Amino acid sequence: MSKIYDIYFKEDIPKYIEIANHLKQLIDSKKIKDGEKLPTIRELSSNLEVNKVTIVNAYKKLQTDGYAYQKVGSGTYAKRKESISSFNREYSKIFKNLSSDDFEKIIDFTGETNSDVYFPMDDFKNVINKVLDRDGANALIIKESLGYENLRKTINNSFWENKIDLNNILIVSGAQQGIDIAAKAIVNINDNVIVEKPTYGGAISVFKWRRANIFEVELEKDGINLIAFEEILKKNNIRCFYTMSYFHNPTGISYSLEKKLKLLELANKYDFYIIEDDYLSELIYSEDIRHEPLKSLDKYERVIYIKSFSKVFLPGIRLGYMITPSSFTESIQRSKINTDIATSSLMQRALELYISEGFWKKNIEYQKNIYKEKYLLMKELINRELGDNVNYIDPLGGLYINLEIKNKDITSKELFYKLKEKNLYITPGVIFFRDSISGEEFFRISFSQASKEKIIKGIELIKEELK
Amino acid sequence: MSKIYDIYFKEDIPKYIEIANHLKQLIDSKKIKDGEKLPTIRELSSNLEVNKVTIVNAYKKLQTDGYAYQKVGSGTYAKRKESISSFNREYSKIFKNLSSDDFEKIIDFTGETNSDVYFPMDDFKNVINKVLDRDGANALIIKESLGYENLRKTINNSFWENKIDLNNILIVSGAQQGIDIAAKAIVNINDNVIVEKPTYGGAISVFKWRRANIFEVELEKDGINLIAFEEILKKNNIRCFYTMSYFHNPTGISYSLEKKLKLLELANKYDFYIIEDDYLSELIYSEDIRHEPLKSLDKYERVIYIKSFSKVFLPGIRLGYMITPSSFTESIQRSKINTDIATSSLMQRALELYISEGFWKKNIEYQKNIYKEKYLLMKELINRELGDNVNYIDPLGGLYINLEIKNKDITSKELFYKLKEKNLYITPGVIFFRDSISGEEFFRISFSQASKEKIIKGIELIKEELK
Numbered sequence: 001m002s003k004i005y006d007i008y009f010k011e012d013i014p015k016y017i018e019i020a021n022h023l024k025q026l027i028d029s030k031k032i033k034d035g036e037k038l039p040t041i042r043e044l045s046s047n048l049e050v051n052k053v054t055i056v057n058a059y060k061k062l063q064t065d066g067y068a069y070q071k072v073g074s075g076t077y078a079k080r081k082e083s084i085s086s087f088n089r090e091y092s093k094i095f096k097n098l099s100s101d102d103f104e105k106i107i108d109f110t111g112e113t114n115s116d117v118y119f120p121m122d123d124f125k126n127v128i129n130k131v132l133d134r135d136g137a138n139a140l141i142i143k144e145s146l147g148y149e150n151l152r153k154t155i156n157n158s159f160w161e162n163k164i165d166l167n168n169i170l171i172v173s174g175a176q177q178g179i180d181i182a183a184k185a186i187v188n189i190n191d192n193v194i195v196e197k198p199t200y201g202g203a204i205s206v207f208k209w210r211r212a213n214i215f216e217v218e219l220e221k222d223g224i225n226l227i228a229f230e231e232i233l234k235k236n237n238i239r240c241f242y243t244m245s246y247f248h249n250p251t252g253i254s255y256s257l258e259k260k261l262k263l264l265e266l267a268n269k270y271d272f273y274i275i276e277d278d279y280l281s282e283l284i285y286s287e288d289i290r291h292e293p294l295k296s297l298d299k300y301e302r303v304i305y306i307k308s309f310s311k312v313f314l315p316g317i318r319l320g321y322m323i324t325p326s327s328f329t330e331s332i333q334r335s336k337i338n339t340d341i342a343t344s345s346l347m348q349r350a351l352e353l354y355i356s357e358g359f360w361k362k363n364i365e366y367q368k369n370i371y372k373e374k375y376l377l378m379k380e381l382i383n384r385e386l387g388d389n390v391n392y393i394d395p396l397g398g399l400y401i402n403l404e405i406k407n408k409d410i411t412s413k414e415l416f417y418k419l420k421e422k423n424l425y426i427t428p429g430v431i432f433f434r435d436s437i438s439g440e441e442f443f444r445i446s447f448s449q450a451s452k453e454k455i456i457k458g459i460e461l462i463k464e465e466l467k
Numbered sequence: 468m469s470k471i472y473d474i475y476f477k478e479d480i481p482k483y484i485e486i487a488n489h490l491k492q493l494i495d496s497k498k499i500k501d502g503e504k505l506p507t508i509r510e511l512s513s514n515l516e517v518n519k520v521t522i523v524n525a526y527k528k529l530q531t532d533g534y535a536y537q538k539v540g541s542g543t544y545a546k547r548k549e550s551i552s553s554f555n556r557e558y559s560k561i562f563k564n565l566s567s568d569d570f571e572k573i574i575d576f577t578g579e580t581n582s583d584v585y586f587p588m589d590d591f592k593n594v595i596n597k598v599l600d601r602d603g604a605n606a607l608i609i610k611e612s613l614g615y616e617n618l619r620k621t622i623n624n625s626f627w628e629n630k631i632d633l634n635n636i637l638i639v640s641g642a643q644q645g646i647d648i649a650a651k652a653i654v655n656i657n658d659n660v661i662v663e664k665p666t667y668g669g670a671i672s673v674f675k676w677r678r679a680n681i682f683e684v685e686l687e688k689d690g691i692n693l694i695a696f697e698e699i700l701k702k703n704n705i706r707c708f709y710t711m712s713y714f715h716n717p718t719g720i721s722y723s724l725e726k727k728l729k730l731l732e733l734a735n736k737y738d739f740y741i742i743e744d745d746y747l748s749e750l751i752y753s754e755d756i757r758h759e760p761l762k763s764l765d766k767y768e769r770v771i772y773i774k775s776f777s778k779v780f781l782p783g784i785r786l787g788y789m790i791t792p793s794s795f796t797e798s799i800q801r802s803k804i805n806t807d808i809a810t811s812s813l814m815q816r817a818l819e820l821y822i823s824e825g826f827w828k829k830n831i832e833y834q835k836n837i838y839k840e841k842y843l844l845m846k847e848l849i850n851r852e853l854g855d856n857v858n859y860i861d862p863l864g865g866l867y868i869n870l871e872i873k874n875k876d877i878t879s880k881e882l883f884y885k886l887k888e889k890n891l892y893i894t895p896g897v898i899f900f901r902d903s904i905s906g907e908e909f910f911r912i913s914f915s916q917a918s919k920e921k922i923i924k925g926i927e928l929i930k931e932e933l934k
Contacts, residue, residue: 317812
């Protein structure tokens with residue numbers, strides 16, 4: 001056996017820990033390669049003159065710490081610690097390192113939320129002060145795990161015609177927390193979960209934390225491929241399906257009514273639940289799309305509905321809500337309490353007043369007009385300038401358009417790097433896929449953060465590269 | 468086999484689901500008892516005239532849904548769905564149903580956080596408006612996953628003499644979220660975790676979600692029993708230890724310097740991490756206690772430090788911070804992003820200004836004086852009125868005192884119900900134990916929500932019951 005495995009044991013540290021630490025160093029320093037088979041337990045125990053149990057424990061520790069994995073019947077293999085792909089890591093670092101000055105210079109086609117310039121700050125400041133005057137210290141002291149009761153009532157009244165049982169509405173700190181809480185309440189280890197392919201990475205992370213088995217099903221232009229979906233249902237006991245029913249990220253697809261109804265039938269027939277992430281549906285630009293989320297059609301009590309207020313309202317406010325089927329209300333409430341007790345109280349009170357005094361509706365209308373203009377401009381430019389080079393499905397709403405590169409000469413990752421040199425930032429499709437292969441032919445461009453001038457300039461730059 | 472198992476299958480539902488649903492109904496309706504052995508796969512498959520695989524799948528589904536468990540080599544057993552004890556459930560419901568009018572009438576000895584009457588609202592309102600004037604929409608739009616940078620700097624400067632690497636400070640939405648995020652980042656399935664006995668139920672829930680194995684070690688008056696602790700370390704590969712180092716809830720115990728140093732040595736020797744929940748250490752009433760958290764002594768980089776701002780400041784504000792060892796910084800940051808993206812921005816900015824302009828220190832001093840008086844009063848009354856009936860360890864700080872009933876004629880749960888009849892609410896020890904047996908001789912009384920008059924009256928009521 002290679003000399004690298006030799007250790008001079010110290011007196012005061014348990015040997016299995018010393019062996020594990022030694023092996024970690026060898027893996028970190030690449031003396032043992034990623035995926036390399038480690039010595040057998042017998043070999044290493046005789047080489048180091050220790051008990052076999054000591055090696056078993058050392059290997060167990062390596063596995064726990066993410067430095068090794070076991071293949072049944074074959075042995076233990078080294079694993080370099082790296083939980084997200086290096087490109088995803090690089091992609092997110094690039095944005096971390098941009099200053100606000102940089103953002104003035106660049107063209108940002110990556111935006112996923114609304115832009116600060118369309119937010120009338122004074123309205124909100126007034127609302128906050130009204131709350132502080134009205135509620136005093138209560139606005140900051142009281143914590144309600146379900147959320148501020150008046151906000152839950154206002155949501156029910158303004159968005160759901162008071163049709164929801166108030167106990168089933170829970171305020172959360174944004175949609176990501178909603179997914180986390182839902183998963184904690186309903187998904188257990190080795191449960192099977194279906195997601196759309198591609199899907200939101202933040203949801204995948206949550207299901208992985210729950211140690212769920214994840215199945216992916218391809219999207220068609222009106223929602224998931226139901227034949228492939230039912231094939232999985234027939235063969236596997238599925239616990240839940242995670243979906244973005246409107247303006248799916250990144251494809252921009254919305255579900256047809258037919259598919260939504262069929263999904264609910266399947267959920268009832270095969271006894272699974274649907275986590276519906278309805279994150280951008282305020283921004284509908286066409287009468288061809290009606291806002292009819294799965295939850296509104298949910299006669300079987302199969303849908304856990306999650307709505308973010310951060311996407312079209314104020315990203316920094318971190319607010320959203322969930323609607324749960326009655327059977328899960330208690331477990332989801334407990335899950336919320338054990339996740340962060342409750343959501344910030346003042347912000348809830350301010351949002352409640354903002355909605356009930358009519359500011360919310362006014363602001364959404366205002367934003368919708370602005371974004372619709374930018375959407376129409378971007379679509380027109382794509383048709384005119386990029387028509388020979390890309391295909392796309394018209395989202396008819398939301399904040400971005402997903403483009404497919406016709407000519408496969410360039411991958412979306414390569415395109416990303418080339419455009420970055422010219423100060424234009426796009427989102428390459430690979431970001432949205434779990435393997436590191438898919439998504440190379442897609443890229444997403446958003447009009448939320450870019451002015452009209454920048455949209456025109458950006459499309460020009462893309463045209464140059466794709467020619 | 469009993470007739471109850473018979474099913475008339477429908478055409479359009481997979482048989483295994485129908486069988487599982489049928490069994491769930493039998494368990495819910497108590498026709499099958501909790502813990503009762505279910506028929507063997509062979510028996511049920513021949514009885515229902517279906518394939519054995521169908522029964523295997525039905526039993527798997529029951530397990531996934533929490534309606535059954537398997538004993539290796541013995542079979543499958545029914546389990547009634549109930550994840551927290553009925554008393555804990557009842558206890559929390561009692562408080563949910565109290566209105567604010569009720570709170571005026573009752574004597575509340577259950578408080579775990581500070582009281583609204585000691586919060587100077589105007590200072591905070593001014594601070595919020597300053598932030599809104601200064602930062603405009605940015606105060607609500609920008610989300611920073613690590614937290615608002617100036618707040619992280621101010622925390623480092625005001626509480627840690629700028630000794631912490633800023634990258635290792637992460638803002639979280641309260642201590643509960645800190646525990647959840649830490650667990651997601653470092654605890655994996657089947658990892659071993661040690662907790663104090665008793666400990667905080669919210670931490671137990673988090674570790675259970677991570678499917679950790681939980682070991683409990685008894686507390687002594689200066690911290691955990693280190694002999695029992697090291698026995699566990701010797702025999703098991705421990706991943707982390709969760710501790711409340713100051714004014715442990717509910718016992719009120721603080722760790723001695725000696726035990727803290729020894730703990731850190733052990734963490735280094737046995738390669739585990741310490742999650743230090745430092746939640747009430749602002750409220751020290753005696754010079755015998757110095758604030759020296761494990762983190763400040765952590766030369767081996769073994770401590771994940773969690774500090775809540777909600778306990779002594781504003782419970783409704785949901786803010787706290789973590790300090791991570793450098794080796795975990797990246798995974799903990801990712802864990803935060805996938806939990807709720809970021810914490811509410813405006814509240815962070817307001818808190819930053821509140822601390823940096825000196826209001827924080829002023830308010831803590833003010834609160835400390837008030838609570839110290841109430842603590843001294845309660846202690847004096849306990850010594851004088853309850854001396855024959857209870858033992859206690861003087862906490863010398865915090866918001867409550869934990870009492871042991873000398874005469875075991877009455878359990879703390881019985882005492883709770885009797886005092887509740889007289890409008891006095893205490894916290895019985897059973898709430899803090901995982902089994903439903905321990906804690907019957909302890910109850911916790913808090914002086915945070917009760918006026919001096921109510922403290923006097925409350926101790927009188929307890930005296931009457933314990934006589």
